[in-house]
Amino acid sequence: MISVAGVSKRFGSFTAISDISFEVATGEIVGLLGPNGAGKSTTMRILAGVFPPSSGSARVAGHDVVADSLRARAAVGYFPERVSAYQEMTVQSYLHYVGRMKGVRRAGLSVQADAAMRACGVDTVARRIIGSLSKGFRQRVGIAQALIGNPEVLILDEPTAGLDPEQVAEMRDLIRSLKQDRTVVLSTHILTEVEQTCDRVIILHRGRIVAVDTPANLNRRVQRAGRIYVEVTAPVVEAREWLARVGGVVSVSDAPGSRDGNAVLTILTERDRDVREDIARAIAERGWGLRELRSVAFSLEEIFLTLVQGDDDELERGTHGANLDHLSA
Amino acid sequence: MTSWSEGRTVRIWIICRRELQAAFGSVVAYVLFAVFLLLSGYFFYSDLIFMLLMASFTPVIGLWQWVFLDMRLVVLLILPLITMRLFAEEKKLGTIELLWTYPVRDVEIIAGKFLAAVAFFLLMLLPTAIPFALLYAYQPFDVAPLLVAYLGLVLLGVAFISCGLFISSMTENQVVSAMVTYGILVFFWFMTWNEEAANQATLRILLGLSLFDRFFNFTRGVIDTRDVVFFALFTAFFLFLTWQSLASRRWRGVP
Numbered sequence: 001m002i003s004v005a006g007v008s009k010r011f012g013s014f015t016a017i018s019d020i021s022f023e024v025a026t027g028e029i030v031g032l033l034g035p036n037g038a039g040k041s042t043t044m045r046i047l048a049g050v051f052p053p054s055s056g057s058a059r060v061a062g063h064d065v066v067a068d069s070l071r072a073r074a075a076v077g078y079f080p081e082r083v084s085a086y087q088e089m090t091v092q093s094y095l096h097y098v099g100r101m102k103g104v105r106r107a108g109l110s111v112q113a114d115a116a117m118r119a120c121g122v123d124t125v126a127r128r129i130i131g132s133l134s135k136g137f138r139q140r141v142g143i144a145q146a147l148i149g150n151p152e153v154l155i156l157d158e159p160t161a162g163l164d165p166e167q168v169a170e171m172r173d174l175i176r177s178l179k180q181d182r183t184v185v186l187s188t189h190i191l192t193e194v195e196q197t198c199d200r201v202i203i204l205h206r207g208r209i210v211a212v213d214t215p216a217n218l219n220r221r222v223q224r225a226g227r228i229y230v231e232v233t234a235p236v237v238e239a240r241e242w243l244a245r246v247g248g249v250v251s252v253s254d255a256p257g258s259r260d261g262n263a264v265l266t267i268l269t270e271r272d273r274d275v276r277e278d279i280a281r282a283i284a285e286r287g288w289g290l291r292e293l294r295s296v297a298f299s300l301e302e303i304f305l306t307l308v309q310g311d312d313d314e315l316e317r318g319t320h321g322a323n324l325d326h327l328s329a
Numbered sequence: 330m331t332s333w334s335e336g337r338t339v340r341i342w343i344i345c346r347r348e349l350q351a352a353f354g355s356v357v358a359y360v361l362f363a364v365f366l367l368l369s370g371y372f373f374y375s376d377l378i379f380m381l382l383m384a385s386f387t388p389v390i391g392l393w394q395w396v397f398l399d400m401r402l403v404v405l406l407i408l409p410l411i412t413m414r415l416f417a418e419e420k421k422l423g424t425i426e427l428l429w430t431y432p433v434r435d436v437e438i439i440a441g442k443f444l445a446a447v448a449f450f451l452l453m454l455l456p457t458a459i460p461f462a463l464l465y466a467y468q469p470f471d472v473a474p475l476l477v478a479y480l481g482l483v484l485l486g487v488a489f490i491s492c493g494l495f496i497s498s499m500t501e502n503q504v505v506s507a508m509v510t511y512g513i514l515v516f517f518w519f520m521t522w523n524e525e526a527a528n529q530a531t532l533r534i535l536l537g538l539s540l541f542d543r544f545f546n547f548t549r550g551v552i553d554t555r556d557v558v559f560f561a562l563f564t565a566f567f568l569f570l571t572w573q574s575l576a577s578r579r580w581r582g583v584p
Contacts, residue, residue: 011582042582048430051579070432078430084423086347088354100343101431145427 001026001153001183002047007056009042016042017207019056024200026152029179031194031215032187034204040187041081041157043204047185048078048155061152074103077146081157081187083139087131091122091141094130095148102149116144120174136167143174154178156186160193172197203307210307225250226269227296228276231262233289239263246282248275266296340433344441345448348415352449357410365407365453372399373460397478397548400457404450404486405518409510411449412493413503415442416571420501426583435575439494439568446490454482474550481547484560485540489514491567498574514540 002024009016017039024030032040046053052066059065061075085094095113104112117123120140125133130141139159146154159175160168175186175197188194194201195215203210203218211218232239236258243265244252250268258264269275276293283290352358376395419425428438461475493510500506517540536542540563543556 011580016582045426045583050426050429050583070434073430074432076430078427080423080426080430082423082426084427086351086424087422088351097343097347098431101340101428101433103340103432 001028001061002185003059004043004047005057007043007046007053007058009039009046009051010054015207017204020204020207020209021056022202022209022212024183024185026183027179027181028199029175029184029186029197030200030202031198032185032202032204033189033191033194034187035189037206038204039207040204042207044078044155044157044185044187047153048076049073074149075152077149077151077154079142079146079154079156079159081161083142085130085138085141085145087129089130090127091117091130091133091144092126094141095144098145099148104149112148112150116147119147119178120144121170136163136170139163139167139171140174143171143178147178152183154182154184154186156184158187158189160188160190168193205307225271226273226275228267228269228279229255229265229292229294229296230267230279230283230290231264231292232283233261233291234263234283234286235260236263239288240265242286243267243279243282246275246278248273248278262291341437341441341444344433344438345445348442348445349448352411352445358449361407361410362453365403366456368403368406369400369457370460372396372403373457377460377464393475393478393550394548397482398545400482401485401544404482404489405511405514407453408446408450408486408489409493409507409514412446412490412497412510413506414497415446415494416498417501417503417506421503429578435572439571439575443490443494443568446494447487450486450490451483454479454486477550477552478548480552481544481556484547484557485544488540488560488563488567491564491571495567495571495574498571 002022004023005021007020008018020039020043022030032043034040045051046058046065047060049065049069049072052069057064057066060072063072063075065072086097089097092113095116096109099109099112100106114123117126120143122137122140122144125137130138133141139162143156143159146156156175160171163171172193175184178184186197198215200212201215201218202212230243236254240252240254240263243249248270250270252265252267255264255266267275267279274295276295280290280293373396376392376399379395380392416425419428429435458479464470465472489510492513493506496510496513497503497506500509517538519541520535520539537559543559546553546556
């Protein structure tokens with residue numbers, strides 16, 4: 001349904017994305033994951049027809065996004081990162097306008113607009129002025145707008161950004177319900193979101209694809225180590241050496257705020273092994289005061305670093321993960 | 330699935346209609362309308378009184394000249410305020426990005442917005458014919474010179490609109506959009522103001538480019554093909570620049 005081959009995009013001397021290739025099958029829901037500036041929006045804008053790639057080619061529903069731009073655009077429903085609609089229009093008249101722009105025949109207009117409003121839960125505000133709606137509702141109107149014209153492909157750029165937790169959960173359900181017979185590409189910089197909604201994840205970092213995998217595999221790959229934060233009233237060097245001896249601990253290092261008499265340490269542990277109790281016991285054994293002990297999740301940035309480094313490591317050893325689809329080194 | 334190919338012209342019309350709805354959906358359109366009609370009505374009245382006192386002038390032709398030279402000032406004042414939001418507002422809101430993802434060509438977007446502004450202008454011009462009609466009722470006159478003057482005013486306004494449309498596509502700030510348009514139009518208008526400041530060769534070029542001098546012929550009831558061609562080229566030039574400005578997202582990106 002979507003095929004991207006060797007696509008690069010440069011703005012002047014700045015390279016937004018570089019040699020990106022991936023395929024998305026019909027009915028798949030794929031997440032683009034990456035920190036800000038990774039090239040997610042640029043990739044999606046090329047697919048949605050906002051601008052053409054500098055080099056390489058992309059096809060959507062069998063239509064080239066450059067040579068056959070209008071047909072490709074007609075097959076795509078797009079939700080921009082900066083979602084917006086004409087403030088002075090009502091939800092209903094706006095969706096009718098969008099339908100006309102997408103070439104929906106007048107006869108089918110009301111049916112489509114009503115269906116889109118119901119699907120997105122904005123049928124209750126159909127006659128309200130868009131400018132008077134809350135952020136959550138406007139976000140939903142943006143999704144409804146993408147659904148008009150029954151596109152085969154949905155491109156959603158950060159559909160949950162700026163929503164409160166409850167709205168995020170609702171939006172996630174909405175996206176999952178849209179899947180059915182559509183192909184969806186969505187972007188996010190929140191890892192859990194991808195795990196909960198996507199069949200496959202494409203990880204972008206500095207304009208390049210770092211990994212393409214299922215969320216489960218990705219998680220396994222990333223969780224090569226556990227991490228524990230510990231604060232102990234003890235001499236730093238002594239505490240560091242003592243805790244390094246605990247079984248399952250890989251390394252112990254100083255964390256910010258560490259000083260003699262109050263050691264603040266970050267402990268990396270072996271994967272799938274919870275050594276928190278062992279560490280607590282070891283500290284008690286020495287008679288030190290345990291002030292804080294907790295496991296620390298890896299941030300997205302660290303995961304990228306892990307993935308980028310992981311690629312390098314594995315390349316050196318020549319052992320590519322069998323289930324990993326390496327598209328760039 | 331819907332067909333994208335149906336109704337190319339329909340899409341221009343849909344954009345045009347949305348623009349007009351947006352304009353008349355806000356109070357701005359009505360204020361501009363009212364100010365335009367009040368000013369042009371007052372000019373007609375005062376010019377008429379002036380003409381009646383100075384009976385040595387040919388009342389009818391001479392009157393058109395005065396009235397239309399005054400009206401072009403009001404048009405200069407009002408049109409940049411109409412064109413300023415055409416693209417700037419969409420850029421500010423971010424709706425322009427969505428427009429680019431619909432199966433519609435840039436040319437169609439430009440055509441739709443341009444036609445909307447032209448329609449607004451013509452609508453605004455329509456009531457200004459009322460005083461002339463009243464005058465005709467009292468003292469019938471040859472309407473041809475009047476129609477020529479109107480043609481000149483329409484050509485002038487359309488040229489202004491294309492310039493304003495281009496400037497609007499360059500910025501997301503409506504005030505900047507209007508001010509820069511004023512700057513360009515006033516320059517094109519008055520660049521021959523001080524004939525002594527330019528040497529003969531330059532002056533000939535400047536006279537050729539001056540909107541003021543081109544328009545003057547029309548107010549005297551004279552249609553010169555070169556003037557019509559000049560206004561058409563002026564308009565086409567700025568529409569082309571607008572098209573280039575929209576296309577610049579390819580190498581500049583989307584703000």
